[in-house]
Structures are given as C-alpha cells and as structure tokens.
Amino acid sequence: xxxxxxxxxxxxxxxxxxxxxxxxxxxxxxxxxxxxxxxxxxxxxxxxxxxxxxxxxxxxxxxxxxxxxxxxxxxxxxxxxxxxxxxxxxxxxxxxxxxxxxxxxxxxxxxxxxxxxxxxxxxxxxxxxxxxxxxxxxxxxxxxxxxxxxxxxxxxxxxxxxxxxxxxxxxxxxxxxxxxxxxxxxxxxxxxxxxxxxxxxxxxxxxxxxxxxxxxxxxxxxxxxxxxxxxxxxxxxxxxxxxxxxxxxxxxxxxxxxxxxxxxxxxxxxxxxxxxxxxxxxxxxxxxxxxxxxxxxxxxxxxxxxxxxxxxxxxxxxxxxxxxxxxxxxxxxxxxxxxxxxxxxxxxxxxxxxxxxxx
Amino acid sequence: xxxxxxxxxxxxxxxxxxxxxxxxxxxxxxxxxxxxxxxxxxxxxxxxxxxxxxxxxxxxxxxxxxxxxxxxxxxxxxxxxxxxxxxxxxxxxxxxxxxxxxxxxxxxxxxxxxxxxxxxxxxxxxxxxxxxxxxxxxxxxxxxxxxxxxxxxxxxxxxxxxxxxxxxxxxxxxxxxxxxxxxxxxxxxxxxxxxxxxxxxxxxxxxxxxxxxxxxxxxxxxxxxxxxxxxxxxxxxxxxxxxxxxxxxxxxxxxxxxxxxxxxxxxxxxxxxxxxxxxxxxxxxxxxxxxxxxxxxxxxxxxxxxxxxxxxxxxxxxxxxxxxxxxxxxxxxxxxxxxxxxxxxxxxxxxxxxxxxxxxxxxxxxxxxxxxxxxxxxxxxxxxxx
Numbered sequence: 001x002x003x004x005x006x007x008x009x010x011x012x013x014x015x016x017x018x019x020x021x022x023x024x025x026x027x028x029x030x031x032x033x034x035x036x037x038x039x040x041x042x043x044x045x046x047x048x049x050x051x052x053x054x055x056x057x058x059x060x061x062x063x064x065x066x067x068x069x070x071x072x073x074x075x076x077x078x079x080x081x082x083x084x085x086x087x088x089x090x091x092x093x094x095x096x097x098x099x100x101x102x103x104x105x106x107x108x109x110x111x112x113x114x115x116x117x118x119x120x121x122x123x124x125x126x127x128x129x130x131x132x133x134x135x136x137x138x139x140x141x142x143x144x145x146x147x148x149x150x151x152x153x154x155x156x157x158x159x160x161x162x163x164x165x166x167x168x169x170x171x172x173x174x175x176x177x178x179x180x181x182x183x184x185x186x187x188x189x190x191x192x193x194x195x196x197x198x199x200x201x202x203x204x205x206x207x208x209x210x211x212x213x214x215x216x217x218x219x220x221x222x223x224x225x226x227x228x229x230x231x232x233x234x235x236x237x238x239x240x241x242x243x244x245x246x247x248x249x250x251x252x253x254x255x256x257x258x259x260x261x262x263x264x265x266x267x268x269x270x271x272x273x274x275x276x277x278x279x280x281x282x283x284x285x286x287x288x289x290x291x292x293x294x295x296x297x298x299x300x301x302x303x304x305x306x307x308x309x310x311x312x313x314x315x316x317x318x319x320x321x322x323x324x325x326x327x328x329x330x331x332x333x334x335x336x337x338x339x340x341x342x343x344x345x346x347x348x349x350x351x352x353x354x355x356x357x358x359x
Numbered sequence: 360x361x362x363x364x365x366x367x368x369x370x371x372x373x374x375x376x377x378x379x380x381x382x383x384x385x386x387x388x389x390x391x392x393x394x395x396x397x398x399x400x401x402x403x404x405x406x407x408x409x410x411x412x413x414x415x416x417x418x419x420x421x422x423x424x425x426x427x428x429x430x431x432x433x434x435x436x437x438x439x440x441x442x443x444x445x446x447x448x449x450x451x452x453x454x455x456x457x458x459x460x461x462x463x464x465x466x467x468x469x470x471x472x473x474x475x476x477x478x479x480x481x482x483x484x485x486x487x488x489x490x491x492x493x494x495x496x497x498x499x500x501x502x503x504x505x506x507x508x509x510x511x512x513x514x515x516x517x518x519x520x521x522x523x524x525x526x527x528x529x530x531x532x533x534x535x536x537x538x539x540x541x542x543x544x545x546x547x548x549x550x551x552x553x554x555x556x557x558x559x560x561x562x563x564x565x566x567x568x569x570x571x572x573x574x575x576x577x578x579x580x581x582x583x584x585x586x587x588x589x590x591x592x593x594x595x596x597x598x599x600x601x602x603x604x605x606x607x608x609x610x611x612x613x614x615x616x617x618x619x620x621x622x623x624x625x626x627x628x629x630x631x632x633x634x635x636x637x638x639x640x641x642x643x644x645x646x647x648x649x650x651x652x653x654x655x656x657x658x659x660x661x662x663x664x665x666x667x668x669x670x671x672x673x674x675x676x677x678x679x680x681x682x683x684x685x686x687x688x689x690x691x692x693x694x695x696x697x698x699x700x701x702x703x704x705x706x707x708x709x710x711x712x713x714x715x716x717x718x719x720x721x722x723x724x725x726x727x728x729x730x731x732x733x734x735x736x737x738x739x740x741x742x743x744x745x
Contacts, residue, residue: 001361001362001363001364001365001368001425001653001657002360002361003360003653003654003657004360005360006360067360220739224739224740224741227741228740228741235742236742238741238742239741239742239743239744240744241732241735241744241745244731244732244735244736244739244741244744245728245731245735247735247739247741248674248730248731248732248734248735248738248739249674249731251671251734251738251739252651252670252671252672252674252675252734253675255651255654255668255671256647256648256650256651256671256675257647259647259650259651259653259654260643260646260647260650262360262362263360263362263646263650266360266361266362267362281610281611281614281642281645282607282610282611282614283436283607284436284604284607284642284645284646284649286642286646287362287363292646295642295643295646298640298643299643299647344636347635347636347637347639347640347643348632348635348636348639350639350642350643351635351636351638351639352635354638354639354642355614355629355635355638355639356618356629
C-alpha cells in the first residue's frame with residue numbers, strides 16, 4: 001500500500017497546479033461565461049501536451065495513466081478551468097482503444113492527439129440519432145456517442161456552436177449542446193461498442209469525481225478565508241462555533257471523496273492491465289473499477305454540493321451576489337454532479353452491481 | 360498510489376480471517392450481547408496463541424500500523440467482541456511508548472497473553488469533553504501516592520486488571536499542566552466498581568477511588584506530565600483501532616434480511632428501489648470510512664501522528680453509520696423494532712441493536728463536537744472558540 005503520489009505524479013501535480021493557477025481561475029471562468037470555454041487557455045494547454053497525454057504511447061500519446069489524469073483533473077477543478085480536458089481526454093482514450101475499422105484513417109489522428117481537434121463524449125446513450133445535452137457539445141469538433149449498439153463519431157464540424165445558436169444556456173455555464181448524429185461515422189457495433197462506451201463513461205465518472213474534489217477543496221478555502229476576514233459583533237465570524245462546525249465537516253468529506261476517486265483511478269489502471277478486481281460489500285472489499293467509479297462520482301458529488309453550499313452560506317448575502325467567486329463554484333458543482341444522471345439512480349445502478357438483481 | 364494491502368498485510372489478514380472462521384462462534388457473539396461485556400478472554404487468548412496479538416500493540420513488535428488496522432477492522436466487520444481488546448492494546452501501546460521496564464515486565468507482557476485487561480479512567484461525572492478539568496486527586500505520601508475521586512464510563516472495569524488513571528497532582532497550575540497518569544492495579548484496596556447499564560446491550564461502569572495507595576512505580580510518564588501521555592493514548596484511539604466500520608456488519612445483516620423479507624407492496628424488500636439506493640449509499644460510505652481509516656494508518660506507518668485524520672475518519676464514519684441505521688430502522692418498520700431472539704425480528708434483531716448502539720458512537724472516544732473543534736482549529740486554522 002502507498003497513499004502518496006509517485007514522484008512523477010508530484011511533478012505533474014505541481015506543473016498543472018501552476019498552469020491552471022496562471023492560465024485559468026475564477027476570473028477567467030467568469031469571462032468565459034456563458035459558453036464555458038476559454039479558447040486562449042486551451043491554446044496554451046496544447047503546449048503542455050495535456051490533450052493527448054492519456055493516449056498510449058503506441059498510438060502517439062503521452063502514455064499517462066488514469067491515476068495521472070485524475071491528478072490533473074483535481075487541479076483543473078480547483079480553478080474551475082473552462083476547458084474540455086476531461087471529455088477530450090476520455091474520448092481520445094476511447095478512440096485509441098478501438099480497432100481501426102477501414103484502415104483509411106487512424107482512429108486517433110494528429111489533431112486529436114494535439115488537441116487542435118476537440119473530441120467530446122456523449123455520456124448518455126443517444127436517442128433516435130440525436131445526442132442530447134452533450135458535455136463539451138458546444139466546443140467539440142467531433143463527438144463520440146453510443147446510438148443503440150453502435151458507437152459513432154460525428155463531424156468534424158467546420159465550425160462548432162461555441163457561443164452561437166447551438167449552445168444551451170445552463171446552470172453551470174458549461175459548453176452544452178445537442179448533437180445531430182444522422183451523418184455520424186460508425187466506429188464499432190455490438191457488445192464491443194457498448195463495452196467500450198461503458199468503460200469510457202466509467203473513466204468520465206472517475207475524472208469528473210476528481211474535478212469535483214478539486215472544486216470542493218477550493219470552495220472550502222474560499223469559505224475559510226472569508227470567515228477569517230469578515231467581522232461581526234467585533235470578531236471574525238470564523239471564531240463562532242456555529243460557523244466553524246459548518247466548515248469542519250468538510251475536510252473529511254472532501255478527503256474521503258479524493259481517496260475514493262484515486263482508488264477508482266487505480267482500479268481503472270489495474271483493469272487496463274487485466275486485473276478485474278473484487279466486489280464484496282459484505283466484507284467491504286471493493287477493487288472493481290465500475291463499482292468504484294460509480295461510488296467516486298456519488299461521493300464527490302456529495303462533497304462538492306455540500307462544500308459549495310456551506311461555503312456560500314457562510315459568505316452571507318455576498319455569497320449570493322455575482323461579485324464573489326463562490327457562486328461560480330456552487331453552480332458548476334451542481335452541473336457536474338447532475339450531468340450524467342440523478343445520483344439516486346446512479347446509486348440504484350450501483351446496487352445492481354453489488355446486490356443480487358431486483359426481480 | 361497503491362490501494363492493495365500488499366503481500367504481507369494480506370497474508371496477515373488471511374490469518375485473522377482463518378482465526379475468526381474457527382473461533383468466532385455464535386456462542387461467543389451471543390455471550391457478548393447477553394452479558395454486555397464486549398471482551399472474551401478465551402477468544403483474546405486464542406488470538407495471542409495464534410500469534411496475532413503482539414501485532415495489535417501500536418508501535419510494538421514487527422507489525423506496522425497497517426496490520427494493526429487490518430486486525431481491528433476484521434474483528435469489527437465480523438462483529439467479534441473487540442472493545443475490551445482495543446482498550447487493552449491501546450494501553451499496551453502507551454506503556455510501550457512511555458512506560459518503564461517495570462511496567463513492561465509486570466503489565467505489557469501479561470497483556471500480550473490475552474488473559475489480562477485494562478480499562479480507561481479518564482472521564483468523570485463532571486468532566487467529559489473538558490477532560491483536562493478532572494478532579495480526581497493524587498497526593499504524594501513518601502514513595503506512595505494516595506488517590507481519591509471518581510471515574511465515569513470505565514467500561515470493562517469489572518473485567519480489568521489495571522486502570523489507566525488520569526489524576527490531578529497539582530491544582531495550582533493551569534489545568535493541563537497539573538495532571539499525572541497512573542497505572543493502578545484494580546485489586547488495590549479502596550477501589551469500587553458499580554455497573555452502569557446502557558440502552559444498548561453493552562455494560563459500562565462507574566469506579567470509585569477512596570484513599571487508594573499506589574507506589575510511585577505505577578506512575579506512567581512524568582509527574583504533572585499526564586496530558587502528554589493522554590496525547591499518545593488519543594492518537595492511538597481515534598481511527599486505527601476499530602470503530603470506523605460499524606456499518607459493514609449492518610449492511611450485511613440488512614442485505615441478508617431484505618433478500619428474504621416480503622415488502623407490504625408485494626415482492627421482496629430487496630426489490631424496493633429506495634432500499635436498494637440506501638444499501639448502495641451505505642456501501643459507498645463504508646468504502647470512504649475504510650479509506651479515511653487507512654489513511655490514518657498509513658500516516659502512522661510512515662512516522663506521523665494521525666490525530667486530525669483520525670478525527671476526520673471518526674466524524675465521517677459515525678455520522679454515516681447513524682444515518683444508515685435510521686434509514687433501515689424506518690424501512691424495517693415494526694419488525695425492525697424486535698430484539699435478538701424474538702420471533703419475526705428483522706435481521707435477527709440487529710436493526711434494534713444498531714438503533715440502540717449507534718447514538719453512543721458520536722459521543723465516546725471524543726464527541727463529534729470536540730472532533731469538529733479539532734478540525735476547525737488545527738486543520739482549517741480558525742480561531743479557538745472556547
């Protein structure tokens with residue numbers, strides 16, 4: 001057992017923490033509203049190699065593990081970076097894992113590896129040739145989707161919806177859009193296609209959980225800073241126990257979600273190497289990737305929604321005003337938590353894995 | 360990061376599981392709930408004979424805190440009597456850390472046989488969370504100390520051979536600086552143990568000390584240095600030595616019940632969508648509790664003192680446990696109220712038991728409020744509020 005980051009991961013963490021701190025952050029997220037995309041920051045991100053870093057080296061990528069990507073996602077979440085990093089990273093990994101069907105073009109091309117071609121992932125199954133409310137749908141040149149038992153990719157679009165008519169105004173100012181799949185190219189069909197999509201969505205759960213952990217961590221920092229500065233009754237409001245205890249619940253909740261997201265990423269990397277893992281809730285032995293990915297998103301969603309709620313509340317009326325940054329975190333925490341599904345339904349899906357099936 | 364236990368800890372865990380398979384009989388479990396004494400000397404001695412106990416002493420022998428965690432976590436998950444053992448091994452750890460050769464020979468060696476027990480004499484009727492304010496006096500008389508006072512919640516005192524006793528030796532200095540810890544043999548004249556029954560199955564005690572004379576050799580740590588000995592004891596107590604996975608047996612019992620029990624809506628309880636959601640949430644919370652506990656063990660294994668991390672694990676695990684108990688108690692309705700051994704009781708009476716037991720978990724070993732104070736002041740850096 002080892003709960004420390006590897007030396008390489010420490011470096012990755014430090015490099016990307018500095019990158020997101022310098023190139024993104026609440027002020028940039030505010031400027032990027034309502035679309036939720038910062039084109040200049042994305043251009044800078046391409047220089048770091050981040051868009052293709054999770055693709056295996058054999059396919060021309062950086063060969064980073066899911067655990068490495070989780071380290072990056074946490075730092076991106078902490079600065080609410082308006083960048084489609086998780087969606088693109090997961091979609092690129094999905095494409096690189098597919099057999100090349102017609103041999104005419106590599107499944108992951110240079111543009112995708114570099115990030116000049118942005119790929120999104122429709123995390124929910126498409127319906128009647130249309131993928132609804134796709135994360136990154138407003139900024140992705142191409143979107144991978146599961147339509148029935150066919151895995152398809154649309155585009156490449158010459159012009160993405162961006163802030164235009166295709167963008168769906170939303171709670172978290174995310175780059176959401178519907179995508180028409182009627183002219184999409186089929187990448188795979190049958191159980192293989194369904195399994196590839198399911199694996200990608202589990203990776204999305206894991207990295208979105210990591211993003212939410214970063215958001216929750218920073219939301220707590222904002223709350224703690226505010227209650228130390230703000231004075232009422234002649235004392236900092238952070239000296240009142242009623243206020244302290246609202247915040248003191250959060251570190252354990254956030255660290256717990258962080259550990260669970262890290263464990264899910266570890267299990268995902270082991271699954272890639274062929275280790276299935278176990279799923280025995282009677283003994284609390286869980287190393288199965290799908291179960292841990294589901295748990296991680298549920299736990300991180302709880303942590304981020306509560307942390308942003310408590311932090312906003314201790315800001316008093318200012319927390320509700322547009323001027324303060326906590327509202328940016330509050331809305332994004334909810335958007336990412338509910339984008340895939342109702343967490344209660346995610347729990348019932350998890351129950352299907354850990355319990356005998358419902359009759 | 361690597362979340363596998365590793366070959367060594369995994370082999371140790373398998374040894375513990377094999378032991379539990381052979382020694383944790385229905386009789387042992389029934390006896391602990393019938394007597395209220397969550398301590399079984401034959402069971403403990405069996406652990407010692409199997410070579411599993413020396414590793415249960417924090418800092419002692421060649422086992423690391425990960426294996427310490429593994430032992431208590433397996434005992435807790437299996438529903439074994441481990442409360443008395445955890446306290447005894449905690450005291451063994453304190454003796455190992457700050458005790459004398461005399462304490463090691465006289466007490467520690469015996470504790471390792473599983474046949475001897477210790478209890479904790481910290482709280483008093485008027486001093487619980489404000490522990491440093493305790494009033495039990497120890498006054499020096501030549502080479503002896505004379506102790507007068509009363510302790511509360513001295514669980515296992517009726518089984519114990521020694522009590523680790525926090526006393527006031529100097530009333531004229533700030534409260535944290537006038538405390539001294541003693542290891543007092545329970546057979547000394549002047550000690551009285553009175554049972555305190557609880558709303559759950561477990562029994563605890565009040566203990567009275569009336570002119571108890573102990574030799575100076577029973578002093579543990581420096582004179583007026585009792586608070587730093589407490590610090591060592593509390594760091595061992597929170598997190599690593601059980602108490603952070605109580606919802607694992609709960610989930611198992613409810614799952615087994617729900618697979619058989621019929622719902623008033625028709626079908627099995629296990630098909631009820633809300634129950635399935637809550638079972639899944641409990642499984643998730645059990646993983647988080649385990650990971651927070653493992654982190655505390657990991658910090659201890661790599662040379663740190665995981666006081667704050669233990670507080671976080673306890674806060675999370677106990678509140679989630681209480682939430683889960685509330686859900687399942689509500690959903691089991693009338694049959695969930697029925698006790699052990701009663702015809703028709705849901706989950707064999709375990710839901711009633713957990714409903715009775717769970718309130719104490721956010722109180723003992725440091726209340727939720729004290730733990731929140733710790734996190735607020737020492738982790739978040741907020742001003743002291745008391």
